[in-house]
Structures are given as C-alpha cells and as structure tokens.
Amino acid sequence: MYAFGYHRPTTIDEAVTLLGQSEDASAIAGGQTLLQSLKQRLAQPGELVDLGAIKELSGIAVDGRTVVIGALTKHNEVALSSEVRKAVPALADLAGAIGDHQVRNVGTIGGSVANSDPAADYPAAVLGLGATVETNQRRIAADDFFIDLFETALEPGELIKAIHFPVPKRAAYVKFAQPASRYALAGVMVAETGDGVRLAVTGAGACAFRVPAMEQALAGDFSADAIKGVQVDADELNDDIHGTPAYRAHLVNVLARRAVEAAR
Amino acid sequence: MGEPTTKIGGSTRRSEDKRFLTGQGRYTDDINMAGQTYACFVRSPHAHARINSIDTSMARDADGVLAVFTGEDLANDGIGGLPCGWQIHDVSGEPMAEPPHPLLAQGKARYVGDHVAVVIAETKQQARDAAELVDVDYDMLDAVISPAKALESGQPLVHDEVPDNRCYTWELGDSGAADEAFERAHHVTSLDLVNNRLIPNALEPRAAVASYSPGEDHYTLYTTSQNPHLARLLLSAFVLNLPEHKVRVVSPDVGGGFGSKIYPYAEEATLTWASKKIGRPIKWTAERVESFLSDAHGRDHVTRAEMALDTDGRFIGMRVDTKANLGAYLSTFASAVPTILYATLLAGQYTTPAIHARVTAVFTHTAPVDAYRGAGRPEATYVVERLVSQAARDMGLSQAEIRRRNFIPTDAFPYQTPVALNYDVGDYDATLTRAEELADVAGFEGRREEAQKRGKYRGIGYSTYIEACGLAPSNIAGALGARAGLYEAGEVRLHPTGKVTVFTGSHSHGQGHETTFAQIVSDRLGIPFDDVDVVHGDTDRSAFGMGTYGSRSLAVGGSAIVKAMDKIIDKSRRIAAHMLEAAEADIEYDDGTFRVAGTDKSLSMAEVAFSAYVPHNYPLEQLEPGLDESAFYDPTNFTYPAGSHICEVEVDPDTGRVEIVNFTAVDDFGNVINPMIVEGQVHGGLAQGIGQALLEGAVYDAESGQLITGTYMDYTMPRADDLPSFRVDTCNTPCTHNPLGVKGCGEAGAIGSPPAVIDAIIDALRPLGVTDLEMPATPLRVWQAIQDAQGRQVA
Amino acid sequence: MNVSMTVNGRSVTADVDPPTLLTEFLRDHLGLTGTHVGCDTGQCGSCTIHLDGRAVKACSVLAAQAEGARVVTIEGLADGNGDLHPMQAAFREEHGLQCGFCTPGMVMAAVDLVNTYPNASDTTIRENLEGNICRCTGYENIVRALKSGAAGMGDQGNG
C-alpha cells in the first residue's frame, strides 16, 4: 500500500466534512474491496475516512412495505436476519450468496452499491426490487443510480446512508458464479411489485441493467415459459475467459427463467 | 480413519499437528533476524523486451534503500546462471540447447515476471516503493506463447542462439514396429490432446531469508525448499561459486510444494549473494501475484496420439507426438519431465507391444515449466487413458472390458515394457474390480435415468493408471542424462537414554514424515513412538539428501532409514552378545528385545544403548562405543503404484456446469505404513487432478504474453464445494525390491483422475453429440461444446 | 498513529502507520505468526481470525479498523491449560491438515461456522468454506473435522 492518512469520524457530518477537505480522500466501509486494490497498489488515496464508527449508518428496519438497510450493514447481517428473510427472502438469499462467510462478516451494502462492480450482487437487488438509495444529500431512484462500470450517480464526497427496498409480492435472485472469483458471471433478480414486474441483471454488462422485454412478457404471464424466447443482446455484454458475450446472454435467459420459477 | 496404533500399518495421529494447530509452526516468513532488511524484485511487465538500460539512481536515493542490483552487478562478480539438472540428447545426437538462465536479466526479459533488478531496503514498504523508481528502458518485442506456433519459422526467438525455439527433439520406442502395427490394424483411434498448463499454488508463497557471517565466512539461507541439500549443492557449485561447507540451507516448515519448491530460483540465489554484499540479512516473501508469475508452472503439452487395435480390441501399437512447452528458460528438471518421466509411462497397465513417442521441447515467452505433482506421468496417463476410453467407444466395448482384455496379467511380472521400464509387480484387475464395486457401477444406468428426469446428463468415466515413483537408480538416471545421484541418506541416532533421533534427507512439507518415519523406527527398534524424533530440512543436521518429490520419500528415504536401523540392530546384537555372555549367533532380536535363544536372558534396546555410551561392560576391542549409524540407499528400480479411478458426473446442459457426484479411487501402493496419511495424500492428489480437469488452467494472452490468470480472481483453485466426498480404498501388492515393500502414494490422485473426469463428461454428453472436450472443462467450455455439437447435428 | 485492541485476552497498544494491515500488526508487531498470509486479494483465508467473535480475513482489515476490538488468533483459541480447543483436536483426529499453512485460518473459520450454522449439513459446510483454500487435503477430512469439532464444541458448551 502507498501511504495515506486515516480518520475515524463518529458522525456522518464529520465524515462528509473530512471527505470534502481533500481531493483524494476516500471513504472506507468494510474495506473488502478497497483494501484489495490498495494492497495491489491499484489506487492511491491520500486520506481514508473510515465509516466504521458511525453507529447511525448500521441497522435493519422493516415495516410492512419497506425494508430499510443502513449503508454499513454487513452482508451476513442481512443474510441471517429473520426479518429480512420474512419480508424479502430473495434479498436475504442474495446477501447470503455474496463472497464467502468471512467477507460477508465485514463487507457492507453501502460499499457494494457505491462501488458498482459489474459482477457484484447487490446492484441486481437495488435495481430489480426498485429500491431507493438514500444519501446524505438526496434520494436517488435505482433506475437513475447505476451509470456504468464502477460509476454511479454519487457525487464526489456523497455518502450512502441507507437503501430502501419496497417489499415485492414475490421475488427471487439466481446467481451463476464465475468459477474463480465467485462473483456473478451472471445474476438475475426478478420481482413482481406493485408497479409491475422488474427484472435486473448483474455480471453480464458494464453495470446492472434491466431487461424491459422480459419484464413486459412477464407482466402478462409470470411464468418461465413466457420469456423462453426473449434473449438479451449479446453485443453489449462482457467478454472474458470465463464467459463469452453469447454465453452470458444465454445464461441471463436461463437464470431469468429459474428466478421466475423460484420467486416467492 | 483406522486404528491410531503407532506401529507400521497404524493410523497414528500426526506428531507435527500440534504445532500447526496452535500457530507454532515455523515457516520461512515467520523467521526474523537481527538487522534484517527486505528485498523487492523488479519484474518485467513485458513478455519479451530488449533492456536498453536500467537507471537505478532514483531508487538508490529513496528512503531506506541500501542497494539496488541488476544483472550487470552479478555478471561483474562472475555469478553464473541457474543450471538444468538433466541433459537430454536430441535425435541428432547433439545435447539439448541449453541457453543461459541468469538470475537477473541480461539484456533481455523473456516472460512477464522475469527478474530484472532487486532493491534492498530497511523495510518491506521502502523496498517496494523504491522498486517502482527503478527506471528500465525497454524495447518491446513480439512474443510467442504457444509451443506449436513457436516452432514455426519466422516466429520471435526466445533465445537468439536457439533456432526455431527448439530445445530438443527426443524419441523413445521402436518406430518401425509401431508403424508396422498401424499398417495391420483393424481399427485406429486417434486424438488431439492438450494437457493444460497449471500453476502449482502451494498455499505458502515462496520466501527466503539469507545472511552472511564475515567472522566465520559462512552463509545461512532459510528457504521454502523441498530439498535443501540440492539447493545448497546447486547454489554453491553452479551458481554462486561458494564453498559448499560454508553454506547452510534450512527449509523449516514449508507450506506445500507439489514440485514448485524443488528448484533453486533466482530469488534465493540473489539474496544469498547480496547478503554478503550489504553485510546484513535479507528477507524476501513472494506476494501471490509473484507466485503466479514466477513459480515454475506445470504440464502444457500438445499431443497427437494414435492407438492401433486388432479385431478383438487388443492394443497392438501406439504412436505419440508431443510438443512440450518449457517456458522461457530451462528449470531444474524441465528437460526430464516430458521425456524420462513421460514417454516411459506410455505402456500404461497394458501389453501394447509396440510404442513410439516423439517429443519436441520448445521455448516460449512464458514462465519456466517444470515438474508439478505427477510430472510427466499425468500427461502420459491422460494420453493413454483418453485413447483407451475412446477406443472402447469406437469398438463398442465397455470401459472395463477393453481394459481387462489388455491388462498385463499378474503372472507376467516382472514385465518389460517397450518403453524402457520394467514393472516389478501389480494386480490391475484387482483394483478395477474393487473400484467398480465401490463406485456401484452396476447401479449407474438407474442413476443416469433418474438424472435424465431432472434434466441432467449423467456420465461415468474410467482411468486405470500406472506411475513410476521412487526416483531412481542413480546409474540408470545417469545414463538417461541426470546430473546428480538419486539416492537418499538417513541416520539413526540412539541416545544413551534409549531415545532416538532420526535424520533424513527427505523433506516433509505436508506428507507427515515426522510421523511415518517415527512409526517405522518405533516398529523396528521397539522404542515407544513418542521417544522418536525425526529431523529434516537442515543441511547442518542431516548428512545429505536429494529431497522430496516423485513420491520418493518413503520408498527411498524410508529405505535409507531401514538400512541404518539394520546397522544399529547388527551392532546392538554384538553388544548384547557380549553383555549376555552368549555367542552372537544365539542372540535373537524381536521388537526391541535381544534374547539368548531358548533362555529368558534378555536386554532391551535401551539397555544396549546405555551400555554403548557407558561402555564399562562392552567389547571395546571389537566395537566402537556409541550407537549412531547412517546409510545411503540407492534404489534398484522405480516403484510402480497403479490403480483404478472411476468418476461419475452430472452435467447441467443449460449452464454447462459439471458436478462430480461420485469419485472412486482404488490404488495399489504396496505396503502402507500409515493408512490415514496415505488416504490424505490420495484426497489431496484427487483434488489437484480434478482441479486440472474441471477448473484450473493458466492462460496467457496470445499476443501480449500477459498472464490473464494471475490472481485467484481468475485462476480457479478447487474449493470445498467443487469437490465430492471421495470413495477410496487400496488393493496392495508389496513392492519387490525395497525393504519396506512400499511404492509411494503422493502423486497417484493427480495422475489418475483427469482422464476419468473428462471421459465421464464425454460419456454424459454423448446423447447430445459431444465427442471431445478439452481441460479444464469449465461451464463455458462445456456449454460451447454442446452448442457446437448441436450445430453439427443440425448441419 | 496509535491503535489499541485486545488480542487473545491481552490489551495491546502500538504506534503504527495507517496502512498497516491487521495481519502485519499481528505478525510483525506482536510476533503472532500463526496468522498466515497466502494471497494479496482476500481469497485464500489463511489469515482468518476472530474480530469481535466473527471470522474475518485479517489481510483485508486495517489494524486501525480494529480499534477497540476483541481479536482472537489461532494462538489464543484454546483455553490456555494446554488442551487443544475441540476444533483443533478434531482437525488432528480427522487428519484435516497436511502442510499446516491453511490450518490456522481454516480452524478459526470452522469455529465461527459452527457458531453461525449449528448442525450444518455437509453441503452447508462446504459452501461456507468457500473463503478458505487448502491445496493439500482435498477438503474431505476438513469437512469431517468440522463435524466432529462441532460435536466437541457442543459437548463443552463453548461456542
């Protein structure tokens, strides 16, 4: 790692101030992603602002219609929460499929969503369930949040406080893991919500994206057969040694059908 | 798990475990010396580049930096390159091409990760910071990665002095006889095979701590080596020109090797030299990315193989043409792996009378390739067993039937193969019969139908392998090009109190020698297991050794200890005769007790030992005091472990994902000292073999020569949920030519399993028209194979 | 900067550079070399320790992030009377280790796994060992050790 300064604020305001004071300051939450790139010297922030001591960023609140998850809430806290499991089992399943047990003990939802790794799982949930990202400045609808590879609507220094997930009628997440990294080679979240069907894909493109053609087909007939012939365009998809664009396009269809069958 | 008795044949729980389980293991990176500094190597980011100049001035001036060295500094000190331990001769009769292998690049970098300079600083962080300041002016050159392509004319040369990048072409067997067999064949099965390149990935990264003491003019090197004595010999005699007796090499606890830690590498040699230069101890520990880039890789063969069969499905001839990738430089055993350790195994378990193999070894702009668990024998088994399984399908015979028709029968041993080896003993039918039983082959069709109902394709695959272990009779090895002997040394020291210290040249890095060797000694000398301590891994403590690889520790290293114990017992018998006032011929020895035949007069081994060190009542005029014997053992033949592996898979045709639902391995290891440890070795080998078949593969970008699989994010290591629970058993025929009757078990799992896995998948996907599949059978590859087959069927 | 935490029941304070990883703090500052480092990208799990009772990868946490935390490493897992922790004993009994390099991390992960998923099936165990690579054992005996260690932990009533 290169040298950096370290700060451990206890309030959001303090954190925002610290982040504003330096051009090359970076927030660190669980550090599961950030520290790997620092160790490999792929990034060089001058200051690290550790969010870990900000109590108000942590925690899960469920009311009838919404599940609110604080940005600092760890993947295992979501995966093992009986409240989340009851309200949105698909969300608990998704959190339980992220990384490994140790990573889930440390990695946070805020860090995952802010990072917008093309192969991360949470973005599929945020987009697929039509969540709202609450920051220290505003509320951002999922549809406006993910912009591109590692790029979101967050402004420099803007912090995620919590994610608000509306409770769907039924939903499921199905992931096909890249064999080495176990991130999503492709992952599909499908949800039947009050506002219709949403279907979001991660792992396949530059960032999480919805598949309107599948959503429309499912709106009329929420069955695997309804989307059997609906393919996503392979031209837009990622290409690497683990998956060609054609393979990923095919997987999206397979996983989407499996998700529809598994939705509850 | 077996009874934990401490005698031979008991599953004694391991002595070494307590320190490992409590964090008290002592690995190289755990060792720190007073005044220690840290090294960081500057590595080539290019696969092939001319080095115009290296400007080290900024790095030298950086905080904490003590020195920066380049290849020029080494050359100025007359430091040589790394030697190759095995000289193969080309078909022309000329020796193989042996270009220099400098510790730090001289003029050119030849693979991504090649060592260009080293920075030594007060802290790890400072060394790394300064390494980024070393300014290397490179001219990037075109690189060649594939061995087949590297042989074509007009390709970039890895070494200017090696035309066509060809290190050697080598042949074994009678080509006339093989051609004749093909001419009269009823059927010919042929296959194009790729044995995928693997990265060993012992979990402990390589590391070294080197120091020099001017007062004694003495070097000490702690390093992650599988054979410290060989490291000392090569470093002192061939690389650094140091007096061997002034160098101590210690391999403390080592976190796995699998071949990759046999070889002396540039890093520890450079550190040893530099420690005198700067007058301080220097430590270096590889980051995992450095392990990926610069540990010797394994396998990487491209082969055209053909089998000739008669009308009854008997194998009458075999022809094999292999291109072996050596990487950019010749690593220590690199030249022997695709020749002596490969082509000699092409007879497999079969009576094939005529075999011819041709091997072309090729330099490419990739990391050096050398022995990795199995070394040559997995490649041979893959060729033979894929051919056999395909021939069975071609001929409409069952997998078991074609094998049984061709097995070397039990009454044919010792059996001379047409490819140089002489198998001493075996019972191939026995392991196959037991494997079929354990795998419940009879119930397979039912399971296949049940899977079909769930939309899954089930298949079953066989592999009946043989390997040659216990390297090796030194004179034979020498005639084949080895530049060192291949015996092993052992010393057994009884202390006055009857406790024992055993010194062995075999290193243990997971194999459990401290337990197994103590069992042998406890068993033979009748001394309690807990009173036996096994010392290994230190050139100052054990007399000599050739180290641990090729499943040789027990067969060769264990035999040396037995020889030393025979001397102990002989001498003790004479001491006992004197003490018991009996004739030597009347002394009977059993389980630690010397008894005058037909009487109740006896002495224990401990009593004899005491008298040897307190020789008051002792035959001093005939015998020296003390009870400490050493022996060297040079094997008279290889040992030939063999066995039958049966794999059952289920394939999801929608995703291409393969699940191994059952894996059965029944092996013949000869006598077994500790069944628990043997079973553990089989499990580990199977995981690596299954890893090769399904998950692992080093991928270099064909154009740029960058290693794409350079972290665990892209190189797939087998994890717990990739593997099934294994069904393993043994059917043993004792080895006929070593005193323990043992054959070795360390590599069998990795050798036997890959073809069984691949054939199981091919069997599963037959209904979809899939006829061939390359390793690793990743979901992408399997899915693609299904698409291609379906496309062919439509077309 | 100063960091303070409890390590194996002992309070420790040290002056470290901010980029110090918890692995480096344990190994280089405290001499607790039982926590191993097998990779640079957070995959291998050799460095697993307990941070406030949960298994985490010490190579992926800054020492500074562990400020005020309760850290337990392999050296501090057993009760200190010379007996092995039931999970350590089970690894020996079931031959769940060979070279021993992955072992400390494997054992620490196993203890947390049993605490998180009591009575786990083989499948659950294998899935939750995803964060721990072992190159030697093929995992078979690790799974056995985990189950027998879980039984031992139950007998002792110590989580």
Ligand SMILES: Cc1cc2nc3c(=O)[nH]c(=O)nc-3n(C[C@H](O)[C@H](O)[C@H](O)COP(=O)(O)OP(=O)(O)OC[C@H]3O[C@@H](n4cnc5c(N)ncnc54)[C@H](O)[C@@H]3O)c2cc1C
């Ligand atoms: C071995 C391993 C396997 C993994 N496998 C998976 C997987 O399968 N699927 C998956 O989805 N992920 C996986 N991950 C990533 C893991 O989920 C990370 O925890 C997560 O992506 C980032 O969370 P973090 O809390 O660790 O963030 P950090 O690493 O601390 O931060 C990541 C980025 O987010 C920013 N950030 C953090 N918090 C906030 C906030 N509140 N507001 C604004 N910006 C913020 C940081 O500045 C940084 O740029 C894996 C990680 C590892 C090490």
Ligand code: FES
């Ligand atoms: S060292 Fe590999 S995960 Fe921590």
Ligand code: FES
């Ligand atoms: S015991 Fe060697 S890596 Fe697990």
